[in-house]
Structures are given as structure tokens and as C-alpha cells.
Amino acid sequence: MTEKQRENLDNMFKKNNNIDIRQIEKEERKKSKEREKRIRERKQIIQNNDRFNNETETVIKMTNRNNQKIKSEKEQIIEKAQKRIKNKKKRINRILKWTSVLAIIIGGIVFALVSPIFNIQEIKVVNNELINEETIKSLSELSVGENLFRFNTKKISKNVKSNAYIESVKIQRILPNKIQIEVQERKREFNIEFLNGYIYINKQGYILEISNEKLDKPIIQGVSIQDENVEVGSRLNSEDLEKLEDVIQIIDICKNYELDTKVTSIDVTDKNEYSMYMETEKKTIYIGDNTNLSTKMLYIQAILEKNQDKEGYIYVNGDVNNNFKPRFREKV
DSSP states (O other): OOOHHHHHHHHHHHHHHHHHHHHHHHHHHHHHHHHHHHHHHHHHHHHHHHHHHHHHHHHHHHHHHHHHHHHHHHHHHHHHHHHHHHHHHHHHHHEEEEEEHHHHHHHHHHHHHHHHHGGOOEEEEEOOOOSHHHHHHHEEEEEETTTTTTSHHHHHHHTTTTTEEEEEOOOOOEETTEEEEEEEEOOOOOOEEEETTEEEETOOOEEEEEEOOOOOSSEEEEEOGGGGGGTTTOOOOOOHHHHHHHHHHHHHHHHHTTTTGGGGGGEESTTEEEEEEEEETTTTEEEEEESSSHHHHHHHHHHHHHTTTTTEEHHHHHHEEEEEEEOOEEEE
16 A cells, blocks of 8 residues: 555544544534433423422412411301300390399388288387477377388478477388387577567577476577567577577686576677676676677676675676776665
């Protein structure tokens, strides 16, 4: 074989080898592309699966939440319905309870009003001194045999208090058949000369009685009671009530010196020249106004002790704290 032929042969071989290598490379690239495509497809499938799984999980979660919400709403509806039923039962039970109680009360009231067990057998009056028991019973208009509950206590109290001597009344039912009337009386404290007799009043100025007899109490002179204004149970007017307060003050201070029982009358005609008369001492005492009464009463006591059995006049109607000298002047 010549050199030239060998060279041609080598060139041909090289050429054939180059063709194979290119072919191989081409196939390798093709396979690589297919492999990458499969990888991408696999990744896509995995991604799709993940997205599907996520979406599915989201849907499941949303479904669960919706189901829970629906369940919760249903439970709330059921709970509210049960609560309404429970409250309705409570109302019914309450109505039944109070209906029963009311029926018992009504039955008890009817029984109390018609049963002879509660007919009055005794009427008792307590704390009365001036007004006798029969008068108070008569004023009350209560009677034995009457039902214990068939009268109005306010009306009974008003009836009894129509007597000027009665200041307050308390009516007490004592089961099964007794009534107690407890009274508080006004006390007679002073006389007021009126026509040919006397008016009795208490310390609050209530006119208690008009009588021909004088009480063993001081007489108040100088009040403005007029014939047409006198009514038992009424009260002195405001001007006379002020004078009465001064009289009470004078008597209270007299008590401190044991002179109150000696006072026969007090004249309050002139508020600047009050005077009082002591019949047992046969002396008229000029007090002046109602200032320095304690000091004046001390002088009066001393003058009385010094001039016993002498009829006359005591003057303490000046300012005993400012050079005025109390004195006694015997009646000639």
C-alpha cells in the first residue's frame, strides 16, 4: 500500500470517527434534554401535587371552620331554645308558686273574716287616767262579738282622739279575740278664767275642757281668748302660745326653789311687767320681763322667808344685776 493510500485511509477513518462522535454527542444532548424535561415535568407534578395538597388542606380547613361555625350556630340556637324553655318553666313555676301563696292568703283572710274564733271577746284600755275606760270604748265604736279584723285601726284611733284629752292612740289586735287600746293623755297644767268658769289647758296650749271648777293649778291671766273662738280640742293662738312659753319658764324656775306649788296665778297681760300672786303667802310679786329669772327667784325666796305672814308686794321687776334693789312693801 502506498503512502498516499494510507493517508487517504486515515483521513477516511478520522472522518468516520468524527461522524460517530458528533452523533454520540447529539444523542447525549437529546437524552440530556429529555432527562431535564422529565425532571421539570416531575417537579411540575410535585409542585402541582403540593399546590393541590395545600389547596385541599385550605379547603379542608375552611370546611372544618365552616362546619364548626355551623355547629356553633346550631349549638347556640339549641342553647337559646333550651334557655327559653328553662325560663318559661321558671316563670310558670313562679306563677304557680305565687298563685298558691295568694290562694292560701285569700283563704286565710276569708277564714279570718268569717270564723267566730276571731270575734272580739274583750276590749282592754291601758294608760288612761283622766278619761274612764267606758268613755274610750264608746268613742272607739268597737263592740264585743265584732270580728277582730273587720275594722280600720286608723278610723278607731281618730274616733278616740276626738276627745281633747287623748293625744295619741295605739290599737293592738291580740289573737284570737282581744283588742287593746293604748292611749296617751294630755295633762291639765293651767287654768284660764273664762266667763264664770275656767278653761283647762296643757303645756302645748290645747284647750282640754271648760268647767265651773278651778283646778289646783296656776291661773293664767292676760290671754286673748274670745268667747266665740273657744272650742274644746283647739289650741291657743300664736300670741298666747308665746305667753304660755314664758309662763312655763317661770314655773320651771320656781320649781328649782320649791315655789311652784305656792303660785296661784300669773298675769301675762304686759310682757314687760309680768306678775304672779301667791295666795298662801298673801303676796303679789312683780317680776318684770322674763330676763334674769333665776336671780329674781333667789331674791323672792329670801324676801318670802323674811316676811312670812305679812301681806304685801314684792318688787324684782328691775335689772337686779345693775344696781336695782329688790324690795318688799307691806300692804297697809
